[in-house]
Amino acid sequence: MTQALQPTLTFPRAFLSKNLRAEPAQTSDNDLLKAIARSDETALGSLYDRYRVILFGLLVRILNSREEAEDVLQEVFIQVWRRASHFDESRGRAFTWLVTVARSRAIDRLRMLAARGRLAEAATRDEWESVSDADTDAFYAERSEIVRRALQEIPEEQRLTLRLAYFEGLTQSEIAAKLGTPLGTVKTRMRAGMVKLRELLGQQVRNLL
Amino acid sequence: MHALTALDPGDARLLTAHIEHCSECRSTLDQWEETVALLAFDAGGVEPSRQLRERILHATRNTPASSQAGGQTAEATNVIPMPVRRSEGFSMQSWTAIAAVFAFAAFVISLLVLWSQHNASRQELALLSMQVKDAQQQLARQRGAIEIVTTPGTQSVELEGTEVAPEAHATVAYDRSGRAVLLANNLPPTPEGKAYQLWFVVSGQLTPGKLFSPDASGHGSLEDQIPAKARGSTGFAITLEPAGGVAAPTGQIYLRSSQ
Numbered sequence: 205m206t207q208a209l210q211p212t213l214t215f216p217r218a219f220l221s222k223n224l225r226a227e228p229a230q231t232s233d234n235d236l237l238k239a240i241a242r243s244d245e246t247a248l249g250s251l252y253d254r255y256r257v258i259l260f261g262l263l264v265r266i267l268n269s270r271e272e273a274e275d276v277l278q279e280v281f282i283q284v285w286r287r288a289s290h291f292d293e294s295r296g297r298a299f300t301w302l303v304t305v306a307r308s309r310a311i312d313r314l315r316m317l318a319a320r321g322r323l324a325e326a327a328t329r330d331e332w333e334s335v336s337d338a339d340t341d342a343f344y345a346e347r348s349e350i351v352r353r354a355l356q357e358i359p360e361e362q363r364l365t366l367r368l369a370y371f372e373g374l375t376q377s378e379i380a381a382k383l384g385t386p387l388g389t390v391k392t393r394m395r396a397g398m399v400k401l402r403e404l405l406g407q408q409v410r411n412l413l
Numbered sequence: 414m415h416a417l418t419a420l421d422p423g424d425a426r427l428l429t430a431h432i433e434h435c436s437e438c439r440s441t442l443d444q445w446e447e448t449v450a451l452l453a454f455d456a457g458g459v460e461p462s463r464q465l466r467e468r469i470l471h472a473t474r475n476t477p478a479s480s481q482a483g484g485q486t487a488e489a490t491n492v493i494p495m496p497v498r499r500s501e502g503f504s505m506q507s508w509t510a511i512a513a514v515f516a517f518a519a520f521v522i523s524l525l526v527l528w529s530q531h532n533a534s535r536q537e538l539a540l541l542s543m544q545v546k547d548a549q550q551q552l553a554r555q556r557g558a559i560e561i562v563t564t565p566g567t568q569s570v571e572l573e574g575t576e577v578a579p580e581a582h583a584t585v586a587y588d589r590s591g592r593a594v595l596l597a598n599n600l601p602p603t604p605e606g607k608a609y610q611l612w613f614v615v616s617g618q619l620t621p622g623k624l625f626s627p628d629a630s631g632h633g634s635l636e637d638q639i640p641a642k643a644r645g646s647t648g649f650a651i652t653l654e655p656a657g658g659v660a661a662p663t664g665q666i667y668l669r670s671s672q
Contacts, residue, residue: 243477245470252466257458265456274465278472285473296443303450311418344458351454369419370452377421394419402448 233298234291241289252281255299257344259306265371266310267317276313280306311373354404362397365390557636558594562586572649572668574599581631583668585611585649591639597651600627600667608656609667613639614648624658 231239231250239247259280263273283305291301355363368374368382376394380387420428432439561567567588574581580599587593595611603609603626611622620643627633651668 245473248473249466249470252469256461256466258453258456260461261456261459262453264459270459270461273459274461277461277465278469281469282472282476285476296447297450300447300450303453304446307453308418344454348454348457351451355455366452367455370449371456374419375421376419379419398445398448401452402445405448405451 234293237284237288237291237293237298240285241291248281248285251284251298251302255302259302261344262303262306263310266307266314266373272313272317273310276306276309279309283309307370314373351405354401357404358397358400359393362393362400365394366397366401369394554594554634554636557592558586558596558634561588561592561594561636564588570649570670572597572651572670574668575666577601577665578667581668583633583651585670587639591641591644593637593639595625595633595635595637595649595651597625597627597631597633597668599631600633601631602627602629603653606656607653607664608658609633609651610654610658610662611635611637612650612652612662613643614650614670615643619650619662621658621660624654624656 231247233251233254236247236251236254240251256277260273260277263276264270267273267276280302284302291298355366358366364383365379368379369376374382376390377387379385379394380390383390418425432442562569567586569584569586572583572585578599578601581597581601582599583595583597585593585595597609600609608624608626610624612619613622614620620640622639623635623637625633625635649668649670650662650666652662652666653664654662
């Protein structure tokens with residue numbers, strides 16, 4: 205357990221300035237969504253190109269299947285197409301909305317597959333990886349590194365509860381049963397983990413996206 | 414926890430209902446969701462197939478965008494419904510629910526059976542209680558009769574059947590105090606609303622005694638107290654009378670003493 209936890213992770217200034225600099229000519233997510241709301245297919249393609257890797261990685265991690273993940277990712281972007289005009293930028297970032305939609309649909313699918321007994325056996329990570337372009341690799345590698353370093357600062361038992369909830373869609377009671385841990389302990393760990401994650405990433409959320 | 418959708422369903426419903434009316438909590442939840450969404454980077458990026466992009470764009474060409482879907486009335490919101498905790502087909506939960514229904518039905522049926530058995534037992538117990546009570550009364554009468562018969566100085570008188578009941582026979586035993594017991598055999602069954610009545614014969618006059626009815630085998634008995642004025646009587650008769658008894662005989666004589 206980390207005894208001297210810092211309020212935020214300290215990343216080298218040079219690292220942040222080099223790796224988290226926004227592309228000046230890039231259309232904002234909000235503008236893309238407004239264009240999609242006007243039935244602009246090109247905007248939908250751009251939004252897809254921007255987030256396909258992170259969203260697909262998330263779906264594969266949850267569903268453990270490329271086939272199911274592609275199916276869900278298609279559903280997500282059709283939902284974006286249909287509901288872009290309902291997006292309220294005052295409520296949060298487009299990235300958060302996309303991730304939340306994707307995760308919600310993936311967990312629904314996960315439960316449906318589990319109910320049908322068709323949940324894929326755990327595959328090795330190598331089976332999922334495919335080559336992406338260099339810019340995309342760099343973009344996600346850098347951000348993944350920041351998030352993972354933050355998670356490493358969180359005690360292991362807290363990190364485990366966060367991952368079980370986020371990637372397996374388990375409730376607190378289900379996590380308690382899975383780990384053989386009292387429900388109260390799970391709640392405490394989850395809350396502490398969330399607070400620390402926010403402390404660690406709080407100052408950098410804006411820079412990350 | 415709600416941002417992680419990790420709350421148990423009951424808690425999640427309560428919180429969802431609350432944030433619909435509490436802008437402060439909704440704003441806090443939005444901030445937590447911003448942080449939680451970053452966990453997607455923990456999964457690492459994976460490149461989907463190149464064909465997926467075209468499939469999506471092709472699908473959207475046949476799907477009206479939100480601005481064109483005039484029928485849609487959804488309010489502007491980024492709120493994503495909680496993943497529905499349901500399953501298709503019969504999951505373990507479904508089987509568990511079905512098993513629970515059957516178990517409950519079996520429980521209810523067993524309760525009804527037990528209740529029915531309980532009622533039957535109660536009725537049987539009531540019947541047995543009545544039989545025991547009758548047996549106790551009969552035993553008490555027999556003890557009384559034995560006591561009378563065995564008391565020193567007790568006298569007995571035989572009664573013979575008349576032409577309407579030639580097979581009938583009875584004995585009346587009485588002690589000095591006037592306690593008398595009648596034991597009769599082979600008496601015809603009494604018609605509905607009728608009973609046999611004992612009479613004491615005093616100076617040619619009949620004094621009414623108690624009523625009785627024989628059992629299915631023709632046996633009948635009763636205890637009575639011979640009136641003081643009839644103590645010296647040695648004559649007895651039994652007639653068939655209305656069930657409530659009469660002050661003077663109205664029916665035929667079935668038994669009478671020979672003296």
